[in-house]
Amino acid sequence: MASPEDLSGQSAPLYEARKGVYPKAVNGPFRRFKWAIMAVTLVIYYGTPWIRWDRGPYAPDQAVLVDLANRRFYMFQIEIWPHEFYYVAGLLIMAGIGLFLVTSAVGRAWCGYACPQTVWTDLFQHVDRLIDGDRNAQVRLANGPWTAEKLAKRVIKYGIYLAIAFWTGGAWIMYFADAPTLTADFWTGQAALVAYGTVAVLTATTFILGGFMREQVCVYMCPWPRIQTAMMDEKSLLVTYKDWRGEPRGSVKKAQAHPGGFGDCIDCNQCVAVCPTGIDIREGPQIGCITCALCIDACDRAMAQVGRPRGLIDYCTLDDAATEKAGGTGQPIRKTLLRPRTLIYFGVWTAIGAAMLFSLGQRTRLDLAVQHERSPLFVQLSDGHIRNNYTLKLRNMETRPRRVAVSVSGLPGAVLWTDAGSREKAGQRIELALPADSVTSVKLFVAAPAIGPARQDFTIGTRGLDGDPRGDSDIIQFDRPEAGQ
Amino acid sequence: MADLKQRIDEATGTSTVGHEWDGIEELDTPMPRWWLWTFYATIVWGLAYVILYPAWPMVDSATRGVLGWSSRGDLAKEMAADAKRRAPTVNAIAATAITDLPAKPELMQAAVQGGGAAFRVHCVQCHGAGGAGVKKLYPSLTDDDWLWGGDLATIEYTVTHGIRNPDHKATRTSLMPAFGRDGILDAAQIGDVVSFVRTISRQEKVSASSSRGATLFADNCAVCHGAGGEGGRQVGAPKLTDAIWLYGGDRDSLTATITQPRNGVMPRWGGRLDPVTIKMLSAYVYSLGGGEKGLAPVAEGAGADGQP
Numbered sequence: 165m166a167s168p169e170d171l172s173g174q175s176a177p178l179y180e181a182r183k184g185v186y187p188k189a190v191n192g193p194f195r196r197f198k199w200a201i202m203a204v205t206l207v208i209y210y211g212t213p214w215i216r217w218d219r220g221p222y223a224p225d226q227a228v229l230v231d232l233a234n235r236r237f238y239m240f241q242i243e244i245w246p247h248e249f250y251y252v253a254g255l256l257i258m259a260g261i262g263l264f265l266v267t268s269a270v271g272r273a274w275c276g277y278a279c280p281q282t283v284w285t286d287l288f289q290h291v292d293r294l295i296d297g298d299r300n301a302q303v304r305l306a307n308g309p310w311t312a313e314k315l316a317k318r319v320i321k322y323g324i325y326l327a328i329a330f331w332t333g334g335a336w337i338m339y340f341a342d343a344p345t346l347t348a349d350f351w352t353g354q355a356a357l358v359a360y361g362t363v364a365v366l367t368a369t370t371f372i373l374g375g376f377m378r379e380q381v382c383v384y385m386c387p388w389p390r391i392q393t394a395m396m397d398e399k400s401l402l403v404t405y406k407d408w409r410g411e412p413r414g415s416v417k418k419a420q421a422h423p424g425g426f427g428d429c430i431d432c433n434q435c436v437a438v439c440p441t442g443i444d445i446r447e448g449p450q451i452g453c454i455t456c457a458l459c460i461d462a463c464d465r466a467m468a469q470v471g472r473p474r475g476l477i478d479y480c481t482l483d484d485a486a487t488e489k490a491g492g493t494g495q496p497i498r499k500t501l502l503r504p505r506t507l508i509y510f511g512v513w514t515a516i517g518a519a520m521l522f523s524l525g526q527r528t529r530l531d532l533a534v535q536h537e538r539s540p541l542f543v544q545l546s547d548g549h550i551r552n553n554y555t556l557k558l559r560n561m562e563t564r565p566r567r568v569a570v571s572v573s574g575l576p577g578a579v580l581w582t583d584a585g586s587r588e589k590a591g592q593r594i595e596l597a598l599p600a601d602s603v604t605s606v607k608l609f610v611a612a613p614a615i616g617p618a619r620q621d622f623t624i625g626t627r628g629l630d631g632d633p634r635g636d637s638d639i640i641q642f643d644r645p646e647a648g649q
Numbered sequence: 650m651a652d653l654k655q656r657i658d659e660a661t662g663t664s665t666v667g668h669e670w671d672g673i674e675e676l677d678t679p680m681p682r683w684w685l686w687t688f689y690a691t692i693v694w695g696l697a698y699v700i701l702y703p704a705w706p707m708v709d710s711a712t713r714g715v716l717g718w719s720s721r722g723d724l725a726k727e728m729a730a731d732a733k734r735r736a737p738t739v740n741a742i743a744a745t746a747i748t749d750l751p752a753k754p755e756l757m758q759a760a761v762q763g764g765g766a767a768f769r770v771h772c773v774q775c776h777g778a779g780g781a782g783v784k785k786l787y788p789s790l791t792d793d794d795w796l797w798g799g800d801l802a803t804i805e806y807t808v809t810h811g812i813r814n815p816d817h818k819a820t821r822t823s824l825m826p827a828f829g830r831d832g833i834l835d836a837a838q839i840g841d842v843v844s845f846v847r848t849i850s851r852q853e854k855v856s857a858s859s860s861r862g863a864t865l866f867a868d869n870c871a872v873c874h875g876a877g878g879e880g881g882r883q884v885g886a887p888k889l890t891d892a893i894w895l896y897g898g899d900r901d902s903l904t905a906t907i908t909q910p911r912n913g914v915m916p917r918w919g920g921r922l923d924p925v926t927i928k929m930l931s932a933y934v935y936s937l938g939g940g941e942k943g944l945a946p947v948a949e950g951a952g953a954d955g956q957p
Binding site: 177178179180181182377380384448537538539540543544545546547548551553583584586587607609614 | 660679680681682683684685754777778779780781782789791792793794888891892893936938939942
């Protein structure tokens with residue numbers, strides 16, 4: 165294997181084993197905030213598919229359902245059809261701009277609190293503490309020999325990992341089918357192969373990424389920390405060790421022995437002990453810092469114990485850091501958050517959301533698409549009239565069967581009929597019954613006198629006959645033989 | 650390698666590689682160990698794949714792999730699965746008389762779709778895509794005018810037995826005499842018949858020529874085309890009073906037709922396609938817009954050899 169020895173004669177390892185991270189339990193406002201977010205996100209993730217939502221007999225009663233087989237997306241009272249996928253695109257754009265907004269205002273808050281990798285890693289680290297004990301016990305156990313106790317603890321711990329991972333993988337597939345039915349099918353071996361495969365893959369990824377990879381995902385795999393570095397500016401909040409206040413470090417005893425010779429940092433190492441990614445925040449901002457703020461909690465407790473003001477490690481912008489270093493006071497948090505950049509992001513985010521809500525409110529649930537048959541463009545009928553054929557696609561996007569009328573305008577003397585009718589009984593208008601929540605394809609024949617332009621635009625329209633008269637129309641061409649043909 | 654300036658980077662504590670390009674240096678950060686294991690895992694995966702699946706190129710093919718998988722085999726499986734899926738529909742169509750199809754909309758729809766697929770393979774060469782026909786050569790199947798009849802059973806018979814197949818007894822057949830070429834009528838007489846035909850199709854006003862033509866028509870043409878030119882489907886004689894002209898309705902075209910008729914031919918498909926495909930083809934042609942609802946009175950009105 166080629167190695168740096170060839171170049172420099174020095175030996176540097178090409179590969180580095182993961183260093184164990186055994187974060188110590190900590191309590192404080194940020195820890196409680198993380199608890200709350202973990203509870204909310206996990207309840208949303210595991211619980212959402214089980215919420216029921218009555219849509220009548222023609223649609224599923226699951227509140228949130230991605231029905232891939234029938235190409236429908238249900239979200240409470242909203243039903244999205246495949247051609248309305250731009251709503252999903254809009255949501256993704258909102259999610260992107262939301263991340264810009266959050267990052268420019270409060271830095272890597274997504275990483276620290278809401279990212280699934282963070283939430284599940286946090287959960288698995290609590291399992292570690294539950295089985296192995298806190299930091300010191302974990303380190304002892306990890307470095308100790310393989311005794312029966314260690315083996316038992318490992319088996320139990322990995323068993324719990326696996327249970328959580330399986331539950332996580334299992335919850336995922338519930339979004340794609342009726343949850344109670346799928347659960348029953350799953351355990352009786354009747355679910356689709358893809359369901360078992362998906363659960364297996366997600367169980368494995370949760371088990372490995374949450375149980376073992378942890379901060380390696382953030383440091384080596386995830387692109388977001390790198391992108392965020394570019395998104396942040398000197399007014400974004402960062403978890404900052406205020407070195408101008410803390411340095412030089414020294415214990416309380418040293419400080420008492422040499423008053424004025426030491427900063428506020430008592431070098432208790434608590435900020436390092438509690439860090440879930442195993443970094444030392446006192447080295448400054450770095451890629452491994454997910455800004456979960458647990459070190460702030462730890463440092464504040466230490467400062468309280470020695471009777472010094474809190475906030476030696478705190479959320480702070482680069483601008484404020486410079487000001488405070490020079491002896492001034494930083495800006496109030498309100499001013500940091502409300503500045504043109506964040507307001508523009510927020511404005512765009514809100515505008516997209518409002519536009520989507522508006523268009524959701526305005527959309528009609530009866531849609532018509534007309535296709536002119538090209539071969540033949542026109543048919544000479546025996547009585548001299550000309551017939552054109554069309555294919556109508558009528559989308560009834562409501563969860564009830566509907567009666568609709570289809571009519572033509574702008575084509576004098578025209579009559580229309582479908583392949584179920586006949587020209588003898590043709591009129592200016594036909595009525596159709598549309599099944600609930602479906603696309604109906606109808607072959608439409610339109611006959612008109614031969615006298616007229618070779619190409620003539622006219623309108624085919626549809627409207628509801630059952631209460632809601634709104635509908636849709638399409639302008640389409642009627643072809644006649646050109647002179648001499 | 651004299652320009653190597655390996656040093657410890659202050660901010661990260663990591664050694665640099667030693668290269669330097671315009672002040673840009675590269676950190677020699679060690680790769681994570683798990684990455685190495687992932688790399689080994691991909692090698693194992695690759696080896697397993699080469700053993701299990703076709704992979705190693707040989708002179709005329711590749712190694713087959715111990716699983717015996719092939720894309721051709723996949724296709725055969727899919728085709729078999731699809732045939733199995735379609736079997737109930739095909740069997741139901743086979744068991745249903747063609748005249749009963751419209752009463753079963755789902756079966757009719759399946760037949761129209763299957764027929765459309767067969768049409769695109771066997772029929773478009775002459776009748777054109779969508780059955781549009783070719784002017785002065787092959788009839789349109791989409792209009793409301795039929796030479797031999799446009800209800801389901803009649804279409805099925807025509808497709809099965811063809812038109813003017815001399816080696817087939819049940820074929821639809823008739824022969825319009827070549828009035829001009831064989832000297833049955835002279836040029837002036839043909840002109841008079843053309844005038845009459847254009848009169849009954851309301852393309853010309855009544856004239857002395859058309860009056861003479863009326864007599865000639867009654868003597869020579871009415872036996873097949875009917876006294877008023879209303880056509881005769883028993884012999885495939887087209888209606889002459891409507892706006893549809895297979896070989897053209899202007900004076901020149903009509904003169905050419907009477908002088909030397911085409912007597913068009915269609916192959917019979919009975920021996921080449923199975924009865925279900927023919928049934929589906931007929932349903933498709935019927936659905937193109939000109940399908941006639943009336944059931945052909947098979948017993949009484951049938952031709953000499955039982956043609957509907």
